[in-house]
Amino acid sequence: MSKIAWIGLGHMGIPMSRNMVEAGHSVRGYDVSESAREKALANGVDIADSIADAVRDVDAVFTMLQSAKVVEQVVSGPGGAFANMPKGTVVIDCSTIGIDIARTLAASAREQGVGFVDAPVSGGVQGAEEATLTLMLGGDIDHVAAAEPLLKSVGSYIVHVGPSGDGQAMKVANNALMAVGMATACEVSVLAQKLGLDPQMYFDVVTRSSGDSWVFRNWFPLPGVVENSPASHGYEPGFMIDLIHKDLRLATATAAEFGVRLDTAAAAAQLFADASAAGDGGRDCTGLALTLGAEVQIPASV
Numbered sequence: 001m002s003k004i005a006w007i008g009l010g011h012m013g014i015p016m017s018r019n020m021v022e023a024g025h026s027v028r029g030y031d032v033s034e035s036a037r038e039k040a041l042a043n044g045v046d047i048a049d050s051i052a053d054a055v056r057d058v059d060a061v062f063t064m065l066q067s068a069k070v071v072e073q074v075v076s077g078p079g080g081a082f083a084n085m086p087k088g089t090v091v092i093d094c095s096t097i098g099i100d101i102a103r104t105l106a107a108s109a110r111e112q113g114v115g116f117v118d119a120p121v122s123g124g125v126q127g128a129e130e131a132t133l134t135l136m137l138g139g140d141i142d143h144v145a146a147a148e149p150l151l152k153s154v155g156s157y158i159v160h161v162g163p164s165g166d167g168q169a170m171k172v173a174n175n176a177l178m179a180v181g182m183a184t185a186c187e188v189s190v191l192a193q194k195l196g197l198d199p200q201m202y203f204d205v206v207t208r209s210s211g212d213s214w215v216f217r218n219w220f221p222l223p224g225v226v227e228n229s230p231a232s233h234g235y236e237p238g239f240m241i242d243l244i245h246k247d248l249r250l251a252t253a254t255a256a257e258f259g260v261r262l263d264t265a266a267a268a269a270q271l272f273a274d275a276s277a278a279g280d281g282g283r284d285c286t287g288l289a290l291t292l293g294a295e296v297q298i299p300a301s302v
């Protein structure tokens with residue numbers, strides 16, 4: 001069993017680090033949020049006082065953070081992971097941060113005698129809870145070989161896509177599809193409601209018809225139909241509107257770089273940007289349906 005550090009104990013980091021503990025690894029965690037640290041402690045994660053303290057003497061460092069900017073802050077600089085983790089060990093970054101920054105961080109890690117694997121995930125909080133995530137790895141073969149046995153504790157489909165950044169490339173190409181599907185599911189579900197269609201009947205018909213998709217089936221955006229959809233739990237995240245918007249921005253920026261049209265992703269990005277501007281950025285992404293005018297009762301307890 002290994003000694004690992006886990007930086008970023010949010011919606012994904014909490015269940016993933018818990019699965020690491022349950023698999024028998026010794027996990028030292030760090031998060032800037034006190035409530036996150038308390039939840040992790042209750043799951044058997046030892047809590048460190050700082051990033052430097054968390055990464056000292058470990059076999060590998062996991063990061064699960066919102067954005068490229070935060071990952072860069074956590075791994076770089078004198079107090080960061082690269083400078084304080086043992087030489088020869090690897091940072092396994094499960095965040096969605098984009099291709100170029102993953103390559104830059106891998107080069108910076110190499111200069112400091114450590115490794116960096118981009119290992120973004122798909123499957124949402126439910127996939128994290130059930131340890132059935134898909135993991136898309138980019139990095140040097142020896143670093144990926146060090147990461148893979150540990151990742152079996154959090155995922156069920158692990159693929160080495162290619163060199164550094166290629167895991168992020170795969171994630172961009174997946175999440176553009178997912179996020180456009182989510183925006184469409186929200187828009188059309190509001191229309192279905194306005195047409196007077198019963199939500200359960202609408203769901204039952206679509207999931208047996210050509211409109212079906214992973215997001216529609218798992219994250220149906222009207223409450224009371226899909227038990228595990230955040231829509232059935234007061235639109236609490238899950239996967240926040242601000243984060244799905246970040247992924248769409250990564251997709252549209254990447255497409256622009258390659259001269260590829262991604263107009264549907266640009267339209268979806270605008271919808272989520274509007275939701276964020278309306279103050280809904282911290283809601284689950286299914287909550288776009290609310291911003292778009294879905295009429296639902298949210299339980300007072302949420």
Ligand code: NAD
Nearest residue numbers: 008009010011012031032033065066095096124125238239
């Ligand atoms: P989150 O916001 O719930 O968690 C991020 C955590 O990082 C928070 O607890 C925050 O306090 C902590 N943090 C911020 N700055 C920090 C710092 N400097 N040092 C230590 N901790 C710090 O986000 P999430 O939903 O868990 O997503 C994390 C990443 O995974 C994102 O890149 C997201 O796009 C990706 N992702 C999320 C999902 C999902 O369904 N939520 C699914 C797949 C991928």
